Amino acid sequence: xxxxxxxxxxxxxxxxxxxxxxxxxxxxxxxxxxxxxxxxxxxxxxxxxxxxxxxxxxxxxxxxxxxxxxxxxxxxxxxxxx
Amino acid sequence: xxxxxxxxxxxxxxxxxxxxxxxxxxxxxxxxxxxxxxxxxxxxxxxxxxxxxxxxxxxxxxxxxxxxxxxxxxxxxxxxxxxxxxxxxxxxxxxxxxxxxxxxxxxxxxxxxxxxxxxxxxxxxxxxxxxxxxxxxxxxxxxxxxxxxxxxxxxxxxxxxxxxxxxxxxxxxxxxxxxxxxxxxxxxxxxxxxxxxxxxxxxxxxxxxxxxxxxxxxxxxxxxxxxxxxxxxxxxxxxxxxxxxxxxxxxxxxxxxxxxxxxxxxxxxxxxxxxxxxxxxxxxxxxxxxxxxxxxxxxxxxxxxxx
Numbered sequence: 001x002x003x004x005x006x007x008x009x010x011x012x013x014x015x016x017x018x019x020x021x022x023x024x025x026x027x028x029x030x031x032x033x034x035x036x037x038x039x040x041x042x043x044x045x046x047x048x049x050x051x052x053x054x055x056x057x058x059x060x061x062x063x064x065x066x067x068x069x070x071x072x073x074x075x076x077x078x079x080x081x082x
Numbered sequence: 083x084x085x086x087x088x089x090x091x092x093x094x095x096x097x098x099x100x101x102x103x104x105x106x107x108x109x110x111x112x113x114x115x116x117x118x119x120x121x122x123x124x125x126x127x128x129x130x131x132x133x134x135x136x137x138x139x140x141x142x143x144x145x146x147x148x149x150x151x152x153x154x155x156x157x158x159x160x161x162x163x164x165x166x167x168x169x170x171x172x173x174x175x176x177x178x179x180x181x182x183x184x185x186x187x188x189x190x191x192x193x194x195x196x197x198x199x200x201x202x203x204x205x206x207x208x209x210x211x212x213x214x215x216x217x218x219x220x221x222x223x224x225x226x227x228x229x230x231x232x233x234x235x236x237x238x239x240x241x242x243x244x245x246x247x248x249x250x251x252x253x254x255x256x257x258x259x260x261x262x263x264x265x266x267x268x269x270x271x272x273x274x275x276x277x278x279x280x281x282x283x284x285x286x287x288x289x290x291x292x293x294x295x296x297x298x299x300x301x302x303x304x305x306x307x308x309x310x311x312x313x314x315x316x317x318x319x320x321x322x323x324x325x326x327x328x329x330x331x332x333x334x335x336x337x338x339x340x341x342x343x344x345x346x347x348x349x350x351x352x353x354x355x356x357x358x359x360x361x362x363x364x365x366x367x368x369x370x371x372x373x374x375x376x377x378x379x380x381x382x383x384x385x386x387x388x389x
Contacts, residue, residue: 009377031099041375061084079299
């Protein structure tokens with residue numbers, strides 16, 4: 001029997017609240033205290049399915065850290081262990 | 083708001099935006115000996131527009147803040163039940179539960195509190211039991227957040243830094259990180275080594291430690307090989323602690339030696355677990371493309387090999 005390996009760190013959909021100025025202030029109902037880092041990933045742009053994401057490493061008010069990204073292809077937000 | 087409350091010495095739990103709970107017991111002595119003094123301090127800290135209430139439980143304090151007095155409608159529980167443990171997997175939603183209770187004539191918290199535990203469990207399952215506990219004033223203790231800590235050190239690199247110079251830069255970063263006063267003697271659980279690249283952009287790699295450590299030798303040993311994956315000349319190196327563990331007096335170091343007996347024991351354990359739990363019971367992390375900037379391409383789970 002052949003099975004495909006299970007990939008780790010798969011993105012999961014997230015509800016991200018952004019204020020009028022574009023600043024993130026909540027993820028899945030948890031308040032954002034600070035944006036620690038922000039970076040962009042552009043990959044496979046030479047293929048029919050390019051990948052372009054804006055990543056944010058967040059410090060939540062409750063003390064946890066969280067990485068989310070906005071996928072430019074569908075405009076949706078995802079959380080990801082990164 | 084949470085930070086401001088922590089500024090008056092409160093250990094704050096905040097699981098919803100714009101809402102925070104803390105225990106006043108330990109603060110009365112600081113603010114005049116009674117709860118009114120603590121409330122006044124909190125109001126001063128967060129501003130006059132915030133609603134503040136006192137109560138023996140979160141729900142009681144919430145009702146007090148909203149100036150709700152008995153009889154309190156059960157509908158008030160809807161928001162309190164959303165997002166709780168198991169809520170996502172529950173068959174009944176908080177809204178459905180409230181509607182069902184009201185249809186049965188259970189319209190206030192007092193009435194709800196009088197229903198037997200067995201009846202609630204049979205009819206509404208875990209969500210019903212949560213509602214019942216809230217109505218009866220039975221809540222879990224507060225879980226104050228751990229204030230956000232950021233233990234990070236950065237060093238600027240002269241142009242052309244490479245080889246041994248980079249190793250030394252890492253040694254320096256490790257020493258600085260371990261010497262940071264906010265570490266307070268605690269061990270580190272993992273590290274993130276990052277760099278600003280001369281050509282633009284950034285690079286970073288995470289390194290777990292296997293077990294908590296504050297040994298500079300262990301940290302340098304695990305970080306040195308990661309420098310080899312640096313994709314180009316860097317202008318700065320940064321080292322961040324990913325989680326802090328308990329203080330350790332023994333300063334655990336990587337154990338070397340005795341590999342063959344260890345391999346044999348591990349092989350026996352693998353076979354035993356497989357025979358009782360099935361082939362998928364033991365998996366290993368297979369690095370697929372650790373250098374990818376897309377995290378889901380980094381690694382995959384595959385069956386742990388027979389030894």
